[in-house]
Amino acid sequence: MATILYARVSTTDQNIAHQKTQAENAGFTIDDVVADHGISGIGTKLKDRTEGKRLFDKLRSGDTLVVRWVDRLGRNYQDVTDTIRHFMRQGVIIRTVINNMTFDGATKDPMQEAVRDALIAFMAATAQAQAEATKEAQRAGIEAAKGDVSKYRGKKPSYNREAFTKVQDMNGTGAGTSQIAKATGLTRQTVLRIVGDPQGCEAALLRWGM
Structure with a gap:
């Protein structure tokens, strides 16, 4: 059974190594790192990313998938929830570094399943909402500036x-x-x-x- 960290950065100046260090500082022993560089979590599904595809092929039942937070998997609600449920059905445990959340498909108790699924949905929705809020702030700033770069930047x-x-x-x-x-x-x-x-x-x- 392996513990695999999936890391993603959307811009070239962001640092994959930081996500690995943070996971190790949180107590995770990482066996392998799968990482996508310069990939947006909004428009590109995990299974369509170069390393995301490899992650789907690599994970096996009993493995643990570690992510800094669910937004590393993506910022699209449907894609993130579908991905997490796919891995849980496969027998993979998903854990987040931030807030130390654990998601797996082991429980058969309806109430526990409902709480788990509601939390997954909330976190995925939050990831998408954050992405949309950032894009909206950019659009609003550009519109208000009307071509004035210094005013647009603030x-x-x-x-x-x-x-x-x-x-x-x-x-x-x-x-x-x-x-x-x-x-x-x-x-x-x-x-x-x-x-x-x-x-x-x-x-x-x-x-x-x-």
């Missing part, structure tokens, strides 16, 4: 992509604001802004090509 973020991701990761594991600020070198105010409005903060990064 103020350059005081954080980079790595710090933004680390804030989200640490917040997901229950770290406090001061602890996150110390680890990232950001101010408490910036940390609170990222935690309180992750979609808006990610949209700011995208506007600046970060």
